[in-house]
Amino acid sequence: RSRIGRVSRTNFTVLIEGESGTGKELVARAIHDESPRRAGPFVPVNCAALVESLLEAELFGIEDRTATGVRGRRGKFELADHGTLFLDEVADLSPAAQAKLLRVLQDFVVERVGGGNTHHVDTRVIAATNRRLPLLVEDGRFRSDLYYRLSGVELHVPPLRARRQDIPLLVDHF
Numbered sequence: 001r002s003r004i005g006r007v008s009r010t011n012f013t014v015l016i017e018g019e020s021g022t023g024k025e026l027v028a029r030a031i032h033d034e035s036p037r038r039a040g041p042f043v044p045v046n047c048a049a050l051v052e053s054l055l056e057a058e059l060f061g062i063e064d065r066t067a068t069g070v071r072g073r074r075g076k077f078e079l080a081d082h083g084t085l086f087l088d089e090v091a092d093l094s095p096a097a098q099a100k101l102l103r104v105l106q107d108f109v110v111e112r113v114g115g116g117n118t119h120h121v122d123t124r125v126i127a128a129t130n131r132r133l134p135l136l137v138e139d140g141r142f143r144s145d146l147y148y149r150l151s152g153v154e155l156h157v158p159p160l161r162a163r164r165q166d167i168p169l170l171v172d173h174f
Contacts, residue, residue: 040083066114
């Protein structure tokens, strides 16, 4: 909890690790809500649910009339401008998607699908995973350069069975 308070005052990229159901998104929201970016949007994205063919349009946006019947829209990075983009289950991104994400994290510039103009974004990124990214890097299933970009600060959220002192707080809350 104290690390959440300390990291919320920074603009560092944060990687939250923990089992499914441990409250990683709650931690991300707490970091955002306590940060100087709290007046900006908090935009969550479930990376496991992104279809590869729509990934670029979802994250980076798409220009009007790029294809028949397509309406232009801003992507999640632009929607989170001056706020926080929460990338949940980032370990589930394909290698191609990892490369595209790395490019944006290097420069914080996005180019919409079908567009030629770039858009600078001022977005803090918080990523989460229920898997150990260092092990995936060792196995060659996750890019090491992307891992280092995402892991500016690493937080581990233990399961409730390892923090039994929180049970009375949860009982009182519910």
